[in-house]
Amino acid sequence: MNALEHSAPTFDEPAVVVGVDGTQIALEAVRWAAAEARLRRLPLRIVHAAPYAAGHDAPAVRRAQDILARAFTVARRAEPGLRSSTHGTEQPPVDALLDAAGNAHLLVLGMGGGERPHEILIGSVALEVSGCARCPVTVVRGRLQHPDRRPLLAGVDEPATDEAVLDVAFSEARRHRDRLLVLHAGGPRHDTEPAVQDDLADQLTSWADRYPDVPVDLRIVPGPPAPALLAAAVLARMVVLGTRGRTAPARVLFGSTSRQVLRRCGVPVTVVSPHAHPRETGLVASAERRRW
Template sequence: MTRPITAGVDGTAESLAALDWAAREAVRRDLPLRVVHAWRYAEALATADRDTQHGWVSEGVSAAVRGVRERHPELRVSVDVVEGGAADALAAAEAEMLVLGSRGHGPVVGFLLGSVGQQVIAEAARPVVLVRAGDRPTAEAAGRDVVVGQHGGAEDSAGALRFAFETAAARGATVRAVRAWTLPPVFAYSPGSMKLLDDAGGLEPYERQALADALRPWRERFPGVPVAEHVEMGSAGEVLLSVAGRAQLVVVGRRAHRTAVGARIGSVAHGVLHHADCPVAVVPHE
């Protein structure tokens, strides 16, 4: 079954920007677009019954979708107006990816994640893309890279790398793969780890080789996608943000398993979401 790209719409400027982003991506990938709006019956509006309120909501969503259909007449679009919580409706969606809007006030403050966005990112089994209200399609055609964070072994970032390469292939863009490293604590050294470092020629060559190994299968699968490798000492979030200034999209991973306090976004994804000035994709992995 072909999964659609699903956009959550609530009438705000940021959600309309997310809808436009999702529509463009659906056209590139030849996928259908599903537009979801979740609403709750407002009993305080005594003069408007449930059907009337539903009609108001449906008309607002239809107006936004009309613009998308005019700009992309070849796009297959479906609309779901559901009663209930937005986070639950979106997180449970069977989608290739979920696209949401997020308020932003410039590159310093960055994204302001509401409770819906946080819950969807933490709970969704599919990639979630956050888009600012000021996002413009020109940024996607300005030669900017798709930046992706890689960490650990080859399997640890496979989901994020897959998403980055698929996106870059659809856009004719370069993947800029970023790996950050720090000096390990003294007690982390062992005879086995020391041998690995000696064989690699030191810490930085070891990290560069680890990134090259993780990228190898994706380079083979997407031979037409240019790749730039960036290895730098520092915290993962800071290194990613340092190279994201001219990115058209930043892709980060998050662990999908739940902790004792529930699902979490993760510190790196959280930092990038709050400070990047371009759309950010958060991809879950085991």
């Protein structure tokens, strides 16, 4: 067991999981994840993947332990009463995070980088994980707090096909006492006609009935969804949207709405796959898993 772990990692236990890599944005993600864990009354699991420490090279192991120790200290200071644990592994980052998030309610990642696509898209762990995780994945890049109350923004194609997105969005809005803005974009101009708006509003009725304490606004705009979401996100606390899963590599990196929003959005973005469920096991990593 890692000497920094305050308890043995129990991946079958529901938790909020956060991945760290030693960067400042990762520590911001830890603070965000700690607050979410407190609200959900769940423990926080801090994970660092360090394939560079293979072979138990002493300086590399110390570096990995220092990264975990700093993250643990940030979590403890942010939420003193929260039960937190650390876990280090020599697995590749994507495999390690998917493994550690096995029964997680939420996986949180920080994503840094510049504004040019090759700086933050190629090889990005956050983008790869958000495309295939079995639980919702929140990517933290920008603003975490606002002086005023801002709504939660959910992007949907059709309510009937975005049930997982709406389940997460309504639950999150209730948890934080947010107003929920549901945005539909990407269709032809006739999508803004009253009949279409009425049809989408009717489809949202079941969620509104289940969450009567969540104020809901529906906005329908023509044109591509990514620019519409990014424009609306300027006044949002967080964005929730879906992904259709893995496709061809070029489309995974540059084509999907979720990845365009992740690349450019200034507020945290939660990505939900159609099969996401907080208590599902998730993808199974290699049976050979070494820990220090």
